[in-house]
Amino acid sequence: MEFWQEANRKNQCxxxxxxxxxxxxxxxxxxxxxHIHATYNEVHTIIKESAAKISQSFKPDVLIAIGGGGFFPxxxxxxxxxxxxxxxxxxxxxxxxxxxxxxxDTSAEKIGTEIIRTQWLGADGIKSLxxxxxxxxxxxxxxxxxxxxxxxxxxxxxxxxxxDLPESEREANRTEFAVFVVHNKSKPKVGILPPxxxxxxxxxxxNVWLEYPWEALDIEEHDRLAAQDRLKSQxxxxx
Amino acid sequence: MEFWQEANRKNQCxxxxxxxxxxxxxxxxxxxxxHIHATYNEVHTIIKESAAKISQSFKPDVLIAIGGGGFFPxxxxxxxxxxxxxxxxxxxxxxxxxxxxxxxDTSAEKIGTEIIRTQWLGADGIKSLxxxxxxxxxxxxxxxxxxxxxxxxxxxxxxxxxxDLPESEREANRTEFAVFVVHNKSKPKVGILPPxxxxxxxxxxxNVWLEYPWEALDIEEHDRLAAQDRLKSQxxxxx
Numbered sequence: 516m517e518f519w520q521e522a523n524r525k526n527q528c529x530x531x532x533x534x535x536x537x538x539x540x541x542x543x544x545x546x547x548x549x550h551i552h553a554t555y556n557e558v559h560t561i562i563k564e565s566a567a568k569i570s571q572s573f574k575p576d577v578l579i580a581i582g583g584g585g586f587f588p589x590x591x592x593x594x595x596x597x598x599x600x601x602x603x604x605x606x607x608x609x610x611x612x613x614x615x616x617x618x619x620d621t622s623a624e625k626i627g628t629e630i631i632r633t634q635w636l637g638a639d640g641i642k643s644l645x646x647x648x649x650x651x652x653x654x655x656x657x658x659x660x661x662x663x664x665x666x667x668x669x670x671x672x673x674x675x676x677x678x679d680l681p682e683s684e685r686e687a688n689r690t691e692f693a694v695f696v697v698h699n700k701s702k703p704k705v706g707i708l709p710p711x712x713x714x715x716x717x718x719x720x721x722n723v724w725l726e727y728p729w730e731a732l733d734i735e736e737h738d739r740l741a742a743q744d745r746l747k748s749q750x751x752x753x754x
Numbered sequence: 755m756e757f758w759q760e761a762n763r764k765n766q767c768x769x770x771x772x773x774x775x776x777x778x779x780x781x782x783x784x785x786x787x788x789h790i791h792a793t794y795n796e797v798h799t800i801i802k803e804s805a806a807k808i809s810q811s812f813k814p815d816v817l818i819a820i821g822g823g824g825f826f827p828x829x830x831x832x833x834x835x836x837x838x839x840x841x842x843x844x845x846x847x848x849x850x851x852x853x854x855x856x857x858x859d860t861s862a863e864k865i866g867t868e869i870i871r872t873q874w875l876g877a878d879g880i881k882s883l884x885x886x887x888x889x890x891x892x893x894x895x896x897x898x899x900x901x902x903x904x905x906x907x908x909x910x911x912x913x914x915x916x917x918d919l920p921e922s923e924r925e926a927n928r929t930e931f932a933v934f935v936v937h938n939k940s941k942p943k944v945g946i947l948p949p950x951x952x953x954x955x956x957x958x959x960x961n962v963w964l965e966y967p968w969e970a971l972d973i974e975e976h977d978r979l980a981a982q983d984r985l986k987s988q989x990x991x992x993x
Contacts, residue, residue, distance in 0.1 A: 588827055734802075
């Protein structure tokens with residue numbers, strides 16, 4: 516995924532040709548970040564390559580999709596984690612989180628209050644995670660706020676369920692978590708993930724505005740802009 | 755979406771060039787149906803056109819994705835139901851259903867026993883549907899079994915929640931449901947949907963084996979086969 520590395524390196528140099536567009540998308544704030552368009556096939560390929568890497572150190576037996584952004588990546592990931600012999604799919608559980616970005620003063624202490632659960636796992640859903648390896652899936656790691664929330668809240672619920680088991684069985688049944696995002700933005704993070712939780716990012720990008728194909732009102736135009744982005748990334752930098 | 759109409763018309767005439775492939779995919783049964791490959795952009799476009807049609811008679815304010823197949827369609831649909839002025843997204847709730855296809859004797863009476871709920875909405879999730887228009891979303895309507903199950907079980911749960919309201923408020927708060935699938939297979943159905951529930955299918959196909967892009971191990975090869983399918987569909991039929 517050379518393109519993403521290149522986009523990342525050139526992030527500081529790219530001019531903001533899309534500011535008019537950003538203005539339309541964000542009528543209340545000026546977002547001057549360059550827009551980068553990812554095509555379906557690019558995202559699919561990033562996920563394919565990521566699945567191969569993830570499998571080397573963490574073989575998930577359940578995926579937890581953070582909706583709506585994690586739905587597509589989780590569905591594609593499942594294809595690459597399918598057992599080639601038994602043809603068995605690993606299950607996907609979905610949780611829904613909405614992040615309300617405050618304009619200022621985003622401190623780690625405030626994280627919990629900015630996230631709205633639109634869907635969560637019931638007791639049976641949490642129980643079904645015991646003793647398993649669960650990979651939490653989202654499209655992008657921006658501030659890391661949502662990921663921290665998802666992981667820490669799931670871990671809390673797992674601990675509650677473990678209390679129903681004899682103490683000697685808890686350790687073996689504690690869910691092992693890992694996190695996968697298609698893109699990670701290389702920027703200071705508000706949220707924190709514990710160092711013992713494996714973290715996988717399909718590609719690193721700068722602080723760009725990523726335009727995903729599932730958000731495209733005109734998918735042909737989206738692909739045209741994606742091709743243009745690639746051409747631009749091959750031009751010599753002009754800092 | 756002329757291609758799908760054409761694929762449907764020619765279904766009886768297509769030879770089964772993919773039987774070796776089918777054999778690999780289904781080691782226990784011979785599946786002789788022709789394989790048709792849908793690209794991401796085609797599915798995206800079908801969903802875009804469908805959203806425009808659905809909006810004319812049913813404006814959903816919540817989507818219910820049947821996972822894993824409904825995840826991608828629901829995510830794309832949300833883009834086209836986004837309010838262009840407020841930029842507000844409608845929420846997606848996810849349910850998980852697995853269909854165990856019996857080899858013989860699929861009768862309407864047996865439907866309930868063949869479906870496993872892998873995820874369902876809790877009481878709060880069901881309550882959040884009251885008074886709303888909910889569109890149930892899946893990728894394909896094959897036997898209609900899963901759709902019947904999803905709709906009837908959701909309706910049952912809604913009725914239970916309505917009992918908590920004064921009788922005079924129940925009618926106004928009864929969730930209105932509709933169903934959307936990307937593809938409907940034109941074949942006899944085992945499941946039944948009530949006639950007062952609007953049903954939308956993005957495209958009609960014959961009893962083919964639909965290869966979705968999110969299932970592709972090699973997305974470039976998948977697209978090549980999709981292009982080949984289109985060429986074939988333009989050839990004069992040779993019954």
